Amino acid sequence: MDLRDKLNILGDAAKYDVSCSSSGSKRNSPKGGMGCGHSSGICHTWSADGRCISLLKVLFSNACKYDCAYCVNRRSNDIPRATFTPKELINLTLEFYRRNYIEGLFLSSAVIGSPDNTMELLIKVAKELRLVHHFGGYIHLKAIPGASSRLLFEAGLYADRSSVNIEIPSDRQLQYLAPEKNFASIYRPMNFLAERKLEYKTDKSKYSPKFLPAGQSTQMIVGASGETDFQILTLSAGFYKQQQMKRVYFSGYVPINADKRLPVITTKPPLLREHRLYQADWLMRFYKFEYNEILDEKNPFLDPDLDPKVMWALRHPECFPVDLQTADYEMILRVPGIGVRSAQLIVSGRRYSKIRLEHLKKMGVVLKRAKYFIYDNNVPRELRKLYPEMIRPLLLTGKPKSDQLDLFDNMPAALPAPQPSLTQTS
Amino acid sequence: MSLAIHYDSTFDGFLSAVFEIYRQRLDVSGFVPERTYEAENETPSDLFAVPFHVETSEESANRLKRAIVNAASKDVLGLLETCFRSENAGIEMDILAYLRKLFAGLDPNYGKNPSSLEMIPLITIARSVRREMDNMLGMVRFNKAPDGMYVAEIEPKYDILEMIVGHFRGRYPNGTWAIIDVKRCFGVYYENYRTHFVTVPDPNYISAHAPPDEFTRMWKSYYDTMAIKERLNPRLLRRCLPVRYWKHLPERSLSGNFQGRSDSMQTLPSTVAQANALASMRLK
Numbered sequence: 001m002d003l004r005d006k007l008n009i010l011g012d013a014a015k016y017d018v019s020c021s022s023s024g025s026k027r028n029s030p031k032g033g034m035g036c037g038h039s040s041g042i043c044h045t046w047s048a049d050g051r052c053i054s055l056l057k058v059l060f061s062n063a064c065k066y067d068c069a070y071c072v073n074r075r076s077n078d079i080p081r082a083t084f085t086p087k088e089l090i091n092l093t094l095e096f097y098r099r100n101y102i103e104g105l106f107l108s109s110a111v112i113g114s115p116d117n118t119m120e121l122l123i124k125v126a127k128e129l130r131l132v133h134h135f136g137g138y139i140h141l142k143a144i145p146g147a148s149s150r151l152l153f154e155a156g157l158y159a160d161r162s163s164v165n166i167e168i169p170s171d172r173q174l175q176y177l178a179p180e181k182n183f184a185s186i187y188r189p190m191n192f193l194a195e196r197k198l199e200y201k202t203d204k205s206k207y208s209p210k211f212l213p214a215g216q217s218t219q220m221i222v223g224a225s226g227e228t229d230f231q232i233l234t235l236s237a238g239f240y241k242q243q244q245m246k247r248v249y250f251s252g253y254v255p256i257n258a259d260k261r262l263p264v265i266t267t268k269p270p271l272l273r274e275h276r277l278y279q280a281d282w283l284m285r286f287y288k289f290e291y292n293e294i295l296d297e298k299n300p301f302l303d304p305d306l307d308p309k310v311m312w313a314l315r316h317p318e319c320f321p322v323d324l325q326t327a328d329y330e331m332i333l334r335v336p337g338i339g340v341r342s343a344q345l346i347v348s349g350r351r352y353s354k355i356r357l358e359h360l361k362k363m364g365v366v367l368k369r370a371k372y373f374i375y376d377n378n379v380p381r382e383l384r385k386l387y388p389e390m391i392r393p394l395l396l397t398g399k400p401k402s403d404q405l406d407l408f409d410n411m412p413a414a415l416p417a418p419q420p421s422l423t424q425t426s
Numbered sequence: 427m428s429l430a431i432h433y434d435s436t437f438d439g440f441l442s443a444v445f446e447i448y449r450q451r452l453d454v455s456g457f458v459p460e461r462t463y464e465a466e467n468e469t470p471s472d473l474f475a476v477p478f479h480v481e482t483s484e485e486s487a488n489r490l491k492r493a494i495v496n497a498a499s500k501d502v503l504g505l506l507e508t509c510f511r512s513e514n515a516g517i518e519m520d521i522l523a524y525l526r527k528l529f530a531g532l533d534p535n536y537g538k539n540p541s542s543l544e545m546i547p548l549i550t551i552a553r554s555v556r557r558e559m560d561n562m563l564g565m566v567r568f569n570k571a572p573d574g575m576y577v578a579e580i581e582p583k584y585d586i587l588e589m590i591v592g593h594f595r596g597r598y599p600n601g602t603w604a605i606i607d608v609k610r611c612f613g614v615y616y617e618n619y620r621t622h623f624v625t626v627p628d629p630n631y632i633s634a635h636a637p638p639d640e641f642t643r644m645w646k647s648y649y650d651t652m653a654i655k656e657r658l659n660p661r662l663l664r665r666c667l668p669v670r671y672w673k674h675l676p677e678r679s680l681s682g683n684f685q686g687r688s689d690s691m692q693t694l695p696s697t698v699a700q701a702n703a704l705a706s707m708r709l710k
Contacts, residue, residue: 004644012651029599036597043666044564045677048653050662054564057652095641098576098601099568100594254656269656345549349541352533362546 001082007092009082013062013073014108016256017165017219018249022054022103022138024214025160033134035097035104037160037213042103055106055140056096060084060121064110068178069259070167070224073110077257083112086125093129097137104138104160105129115146123151126158138214143189145181152189153196161214161246164189169232173225177261190216194243215246222277223270224253224262228300233280237291240284250277276302283308286340287333305396310336313373317386323375324355337370369395428455430475435459437510438487440518444525445486452478457518463610497528498537508552511585517551524548559586563593565671566605569636576603577636579629579674587614591621606632608674642676649677 023041043052059073061083067075089107096102107125109118122141129135141159143152155162164186168174171183193216200211218239220232236248252274255265280302283289287309294308295301303311313320313336322335324346332343342363346355357376361367372391375384429452433439440457447454455475494503506521524544528536536542540549568576576598580587587607591614594605599619606613608629615622626632672678 004647007644007648008651011648015652015654029596032600034598034600038563038593040560042564043561045649045675046663046666047649048660048663049657050659050666051652051654051657052666053649053652056648092641092644096645098598099570099641099645100564100566100578100597101645103564252657254654271657345541345546349539352535352539353541355541358543359541359546362543362550363541364550 003088003092006082006084006088007058009080010058010060010062010084013079013110014057014059014106016072016251016254017057017106017108018051018251019140019163019217019219019247020052020054020057020106021217021247022140024246025138027136027213030134030136033136035136037136037138038103044100044102054103055138056093056102056104057106057108058084058089060089060107060109060118060125061112062110063112065113066111066178066180068167068181069257069261070177070221070253072256074257086121086128089125090129090133093137094133094135097135102137104140106140108142109144111144111146115144116148116151119144119147119151119155123155123158126155130158140214143193145185145189147189149189149192152192156193156196156212157209159212161217162193162212163217163219165219166235167219167221168225169220169227169235170225173227177225190218190239190243197244216243217245217247217249219249219251221253222250222274223267229273229277229280229302230295230297230300232277233284233291233295236281237284248281250274250281272304273302276304276308280308283312288330289334306392307336309334310369310395313386314388314392317388320373320386321375321384322373324360325350335370335373337366337368337373339365428453428475429478430454430456430458432458432460432477432479434482435461436482437507438484439480439482440510440521441487441490442483443480443518444522445483445490446480447522448529454519454522456516459513459518493529494525502537505548505552508555508589509548511589512551512555513585514551520544520547520551555584555586558582558584559589561671562586562590565675566590566594567674567676568603569633569642570639571636574602575636576601577632578603578605579608579633580605581608581670581674583670585610587612588623591616595621604632638676638680642680646677646680 021041022037023039025037026039027037029036041054043054045053047053061081062073062079063081063083064071064073064075072079089105093102093105097104105125107122109122111118112121122144126139126141129139138161139159140161140163141155143155143162143164145164152162166174166183166186168177174186175182193212197212197215200208220235222232232250236245239245239248252269252271253263253267254269255263255267258265280289280291280294283294284291289312293312302308306314313334319331319334322331324332329343329347332338332346333340338346342360342365345363346360349355349359357367357371360370360374372386372394431443431447431452431454433443440459443457446452458477491503494506506524509517509521527542527544533539539545562580562582566578566580568578571577585607587605587610591605594603595616598616602617604613604615606626606629611626611629613624613626613629615624667675667678
């Protein structure tokens with residue numbers, strides 16, 4: 001098997017992993033080597049499904065000893081298996097990096113032999129890249145569940161980011177779908193890495209070694225087991241707070257295995273649901289929302305028609321309309337249609353002049369949504385109140401629809417469709 | 427009588443022109459940059475304006491730069507230069523309108539106000555120039571020439587080559603490489619820890635000497651395997667990776683199953699044309 005076939009098999013096996021960010025790590029090129037870390041990350045290309053490709057995302061091997069129901073590489077699947085040698089993989093990474101195809105390496109692996117054995121192989125690749133080839137690019141190493149803490153620690157010294165995927169958002173479902181795994185075995189490496197990172201953080205010296213400078217991330221599959229959006233958001237909020245995760249990824253379940261424990265194989269991936277979850281995730285990370293503000297026990301699912309920010313605004317008519325001249329930055333951020341950049345521009349600009357609608361239009365504020373939620377001097381006083389039940393249909397259609405003109409909508413068609421006459425005669 | 431100011435299309439040239447406008451109290455209707463290539467959207471020439479040529483003078487440009495820094499800030503000067511790189515039609519007049527307000531001195535805080543009606547469009551233009559610059563950091567694709575040099579061709583919408591050079595110098599400090607802006611016929615060449623800006627009369631000559639190799643093909647096939655078939659989303663792809671960049675990205679422009687080197691060079695333009703035609707059909 002030549003290198004190209006191996007790359008295809010092992011790239012194909014890794015593609016369901018969503019994480020591909022290269023951000024959070026700033027590093028100059030090491031002496032005598034090449035490669036640097038760009039703190040905001042760089043996307044190098046986008047694949048035909050519109051997902052960004054920034055790292056060379058491959059498995060070291062796909063010959064797995066586990067049999068997880070949702071995974072394409074499970075033991076019982078009949079697929080071609082391949083394993084890189086460390087040298088091949090290192091050479092490939094360096095050549096791709098040299099041509100600016102990639103930002104670094106994302107290395108994961110199926111479990112071959114034992115978790116420790118697998119983890120050692122991954123570390124070997126990262127260590128050789130860093131120490132022998134003086135590679136300064138981004139390295140994302142997967143922490144293999146069940147690997148010993150000594151190895152996890154060593155991985156953190158060479159990698160920029162590490163991740164353990166939780167995959168299924170509830171413990172019971174996880175044990176049902178993946179008999180070899182449970183929540184405890186996934187939380188253990190996460191907590192270990194988070195604690196070590198905190199220890200290193202207190203050491204502020206420029207020369208002290210860095211431990212996972214870009215932190216941790218994790219991923220969950222959406223739509224494989226029957227969990228609610230509220231459960232998913234609660235879990236991810238916990239990850240951001242307790243494990244200090246940099247990112248939590250959601251992956252709409254793509255049916256790859258026929259298994260009676262999973263949705264049928266013809267199910268379409270829940271792309272819209274995934275999109276709404278990411279929007280909610282953004283609200284938590286950049287818009288200072290709490291998870292229980294976005295959803296609660298009574299409404300456990302996100303609205304497919306409207307984004308979560310609009311939904312929050314409609315549930316809280318008492319907060320609107322917002323006066324842009326005087327409101328807090330946090331409140332301006334909560335106005336639908338105003339993003340982080342526009343909010344900053346408004347706050348820094350209103351010291352010098354009044355912010356009017358024409359300013360907002362030029363800033364790129366989506367007035368189509370924002371206009372219902374901001375205070376406008378031209379509106380009479382008694383109308384300055386938000387009526388969610390009136391605004392919801394307006395936001396859905398985009399423009400007000402007048403009922404008066406639709407004279408012919410409710411009339412019966414001139415010629416009724418011919419009725420099947422067979423039933424009448426018999 | 428209104429004048430059309432001709433200048434040498436550099437930022438310094440533009441500033442010298444502004445300096446002369448103030449010094450001689452000229453009545454300006456537009457600017458005509460003397461470019462050797464065609465910009466994305468060329469300014470339509472004003473038939474009734476009288477052409478007026480301004481020589482670039484470093485001294486007057488520097489004086490004006492100092493004045494801008496004093497009246498506003500260093501950031502504003504940088505922002506104006508970034509806007510100028512957009513080469514948009516009429517961008518000179520927008521900058522001039524801002525400078526006129528700035529130097530009029532009616533509002534002492536004008537230089538600090540980021541939300542004045544003249545400043546907001548400049549901020550949005552600068553934002554899109556910076557966005558292309560950031561995207562270009564990932565979209566430069568080097569090919570290896572037989573002599574060990576790495577060559578890349580780019581064709582950005584805005585004039586951003588000078589803005590991205592620093593990044594690549596930090597990334598490949600020990601290599602020998604060149605990045606060529608095919609549209610503007612100039613490039614940067616890095617060797618022995620030094621960068622040189624060079625004009626490239628015939629860009630195709632250089633790329634023909636660094637054809638795609640085995641790693642390019644591996645990259646292409648890796649790229650193809652990464653797409654999840656159930657999630658294909660051509661609209662999202664085109665939004666993230668606009669079609670105008672595809673020509674210089676091997677993963678989008680190489681055909682999947684070519685063998686030899688010679689025919690690869692011939693198939694390259696036709697596949698791009700096909701892809702572009704397909705994309706435009708879908709857009710309709």
